[in-house]
Amino acid sequence: MAVAAEIVPSDIVAFQVIDPQTHHTTQIASPDGWATAEYEQIFRDHLPEHPLLRHFLRTGDGDAVRMSDVVSRRALRGLGIYQDFYRPLGIHHQTACLLTSDLGVVNTLVLSRGTTDFTQAERQLLLLARPHLANLLAASETRYWFDAALAALEAIDDTSYGVILLGQLGKIRVMNRSARLLLDTYFRRCGGEGGTLPDELASWLTGQRRAPSLDDPAPPRPFTLSRGSRHLTVTLSEHHSSAALLLSETDAAAPAAITDGGLTSRERDVLWLVAHGHTSAQAAQVLRISPRTVEKHLEHIYAKLGAASRTEAALRVFGAAGRRRPAGPHT
Structure with missing residues (x-):
């Protein structure tokens, strides 16, 4: 946010997370001395009339836009959000862009100031920065999801089931302790996080990911391996560029x-x-x-x-x- 304020001079720069349906919001602002519980509640109470949010929801266009582009100065002054929230803070001009939207929750970058309106050149700078800021936010959210997935994996207690999340080129990104137990039981060489899969599993995985051909139209079956009466089954689950292995064991x-x-x-x-x-x-x-x-x-x-x-x-x-x-x- 400090970088945004340097590129486009602003009195307040805020990253806001907004659920338009429930009016739940969280925000990180710089400076944040004004962000009291009272002011945040006032903002939530008047959120449905916010001109920029209404514009984003109505048009679906998340490019940088100024408050003056979507509402006249006279109409803005007649809004409760201006009279009760922005005016006491000395904020009369604003520009914002939508960074990401997921599950109905919108993430916006908002720049506010009290003197002059934002220029078209400043809006263009925000337009150029938007995709990079959105990528940074998406990467950060992915990391949070990954940490949550890791915590969930470690919470799986049953020793008969294992889960392995794969990174690029089939590298092991993370696995729960059940997967570590099963790999160690069935394979001579079992890699840990950051390592590679056992050779047999790696070869099977390559076959699973190979595009079907006329000679081999059906995808390979799940990987199976037996040790006496015990049988290991490994299946592959893929979603876009992510992949996971599910390991299960039965004993006759x-x-x-x-x-x-x-x-x-x-x-x-x-x-x-x-x-x-x-x-x-x-x-x-x-x-x-x-x-x-x-x-x-x-x-x-x-x-x-x-x-x-x-x-x-x-x-x-x-x-x-x-x-x-x-x-x-x-x-």
Whole structure:
């Protein structure tokens, strides 16, 4: 906003987020000494009559426009938003542009001043800056959505399901702990965030994304892999340039009913790993916790289940799926 004020001199520069249906608004202004709760409520109360907002909603045109372009000076002075909000602040001239609009919520950049009206040259400068400002805002919003998706992924507790969000060229951008467990169980080499998928998965993904041909009109089937009685299925979900993998596991030998023994999701993760041949240090690396924390989890697991060993505890919770794997890496 400071850059906008330098390019187009303004008394107040504000970024406003507005929901025209509910009249909910938030704004960041520079300077912000005027932004009291009272003034913000006055603005919300008079929002439906705001000439620039009415113009954006009516025309769908978000290019930079001046207040004087859409309402006469006499008509503006007759509006409550001018008398109760702008006039006390010494604001008599304004120009604004619509940056983004999503789910009915509009994001606008608003420049206000009290002396002279904005010139056509200043409006053109704002027009030139608009696409760059919109891209910056979209990138910022994407980052917020990504952070929210990451938090949601980490909240998925069931160890039988995993989600991997992919970046460019099939790189792993982020995955939940269930995906880390499943990759580590089924593949000799499993990458982490910033790394690559196991070779088998990477080859399958390339085939999935290859355009269908006359010789191969149907897309490849989901990736499947078996380890004894356990079966891993991986499916691809794509949306524009984004992609995600969903990993699910079934076990033909597992009994119909398996007790959770009152274990937490993290305790189940620890038990799953150590029951399948991981040392405490290896389990700690997969789960991104310390080996000492793994040992404390095991102590709690034994106490809750009344078990004396990892194998006994795993059999009680996972049934046949909890049997220790034969010697050798990921076999």
